[in-house]
Amino acid sequence: MTDDTRALEQRVAAMLAEISPVGRASGGGWSRFAWTDEDRVLREWFTAKSRELGLTVDVDRAGNIWSWWGGRPTPDRPGVTTGSHLDSVPGGGEFDGPLGVVSALAAVELLQDGGVVPEHPVGVVVFSDEEGARFGIACFGSRVLTGSLSAEEALSRRDAAGTTLSEALRAEGVDPEDYGADPDLVSVIGAHIELHVEQGVALGDLDAPVGVASHIWPHGRWEVTVAGEANHAGTTPMDRRSDAMVRASEFVLAVRDSAVAHDASATVGRLRVEPNGVNVIPSRVTASLDVRAPGEDAVEAVLDDVADFAPVRQSWTPGTWFDSRLREVVAEGAAEATGQELPVVGTGAGHDAGVLQNHGVPVSMLFVRNGTGASHTPAEHAELSDCALGVKALAGALVSVDRWLTTVQADTVQADAVQGVSRG
Known part of the structure; x- marks a missing residue:
């Protein structure tokens, strides 16, 4: 094991350990529901970790938290984003969601330590209520963000105790009058990469520690x-x-x-x-x-x-095929960083990445092998060595996509110039 791999394992393990007590049930498993005390603690943890890395932290109109490296994105400098969620199903596992957030922070730190200066802003997101465990709709935060779920419908949703989302937001100091879609933010996301523990056995059957996703089942x-x-x-x-x-x-x-x-x-x-x-x-x-x-x-x-x-x-959520060109760019960057070719696998699990892709944002996903194949249960597991390789793959993908966005922008400018000449 190389020193950098050992250091990555320690980073991932340390961050997972920091949030492990939050929502931990005495009988095992984690229950972390949106807009609760546990959720508040996790959001505060993410904000603090982001600021330790010198990132700028924002909350969008749908309640999702974003931290930015290299400034906030603009139409001229669209962002490369990554991240996942921190909420869980009742009695869920340790890695579903948190691994993507922890790996994103670790990847940013790895690139910073390596002296990388991205040309585009790099964003890390924590989507709210991805599991839908409290208000009954999966990928709640990304659906509201993109407008595929209206604010009116979202705010009227009730949890098992009869509390509406509107009431839950007010209890957490969030004004529901300002809750809703955030098209200005979505429009400046140039590409999104979500890393997630695999919720299945495909990578285990292939004996592959990391893979890239082809699509999400409808x-x-x-x-x-x-x-x-x-x-x-x-x-x-x-x-x-x-x-x-x-x-x-x-x-x-x-x-x-x-x-x-x-x-x-x-x-x-x-x-x-x-x-x-x-x-x-x-x-x-x-x-x-x-x-x-x-x-x-x-x-x-x-x-x-x-x-x-x-x-x-x-x-x-309709069947979602991820952007094929972006998938190639991500796979190339990940392979360069890890020295391994990534297999391509599909998934029956839904993700915020799918909501963004269906809204027109170019998206790719990386999966880290789940040794047990179990998910939404405490039996879910990922070896730290696989997690470290996942961080390397994500870091390599972020660099590769940053370069790709520069090329895409240059091609767009050239095409616009040609069209201008032809019209003239």
């Missing part, structure tokens, strides 16, 4: 409400019951059978039962539905199979 979330009639659990005969839970169980089984038939991945992961009494027949069950597949046809087929349950769409 995926969405729906909600199904099943009605019944409350009654006494001990005195109501079985043949006279209208049990919402029985019908909900039929829905769960129908979802699984359909997903298997159409080579999709579908999950009913959350139930809300009313009146939720041990000795009361359920009168209403509200179930979540997550469906994703390699193609949109398979997703539609699952929905058709369960149409009798009237699923109501909560969010939808």
Whole structure:
């Protein structure tokens, strides 16, 4: 092991250790939800770490935090951005989200230590509520940022306790009147690279520590409400019951059978039962539905199979193919920095990177091998040696993309000049 690799391992390990106590459950796992005390601590940590590196910190209109190296981006100097999220699912793992943020900060520090001076501003972002664990919509911060989720709809969303996002923002000192899309910021992102722990087994099967993403499967979330009639659990005969839970169980089984038939991945992961009494027949069950597949046809087929349950769409992200030229540039820079060729893999997991790509921002993703293949669970794991290689790959990619943006801008200026001459 080289000294620089050991130093990178120590940087990653130290930063993960600093945030490890935040939202840590006694039984294992992490629960870090948007606009809570835990979220505030994490945002303050990121702000402090960014300032230690001499970065300028901003918060956009959608509540996402950005730290900038080399000044803020402008139309003439668009930014190269990276980063991920710090929130989690209930009882989630240590690496999903935080590894991307920690690696971004470590990559900036590595480049600074190497005397690199980028021509374009480099930004590190922490997107808010990527998991959607509190308000039920995945990639909340990036959707609002790009305008694909309206401020009106976002602010009215309620968590399990009935608190609206508007109320949660006010409790954290954020004025909901100023909450919404930030097109001026999005317009000056020249390219975005998100590093993430792989949420699957592809890199493990390939025995590859780092890979580059080809695309994200189309995926969405729906909600199904099943009605019944409350009654006494001990005195109501079985043949006279209208049990919402029985019908909900039929829905769960129908979802699984359909997903298997159409080579999709579908999950009913959350139930809300009313009146939720041990000795009361359920009168209403509200179930979540997550469906994703390699193609949109398979997703539609699952929905058709369960149409009798009237699923109501909560969010939808179409299949996302990342910018092919940017992927090549990222892969070249990463290979140069690590000495390894990166395999190209797809993913069934959604990411803020996909939201940006669908909005027209050139995007690429890097994945770091997950030794267990598990995700959204404490069993999720990445070896520090792989994490260090991921930091090197990201740093190399940032340099490569910085150069690429300069070339793109030069080509654009030349094309504009030619068009001006022809018009003249």
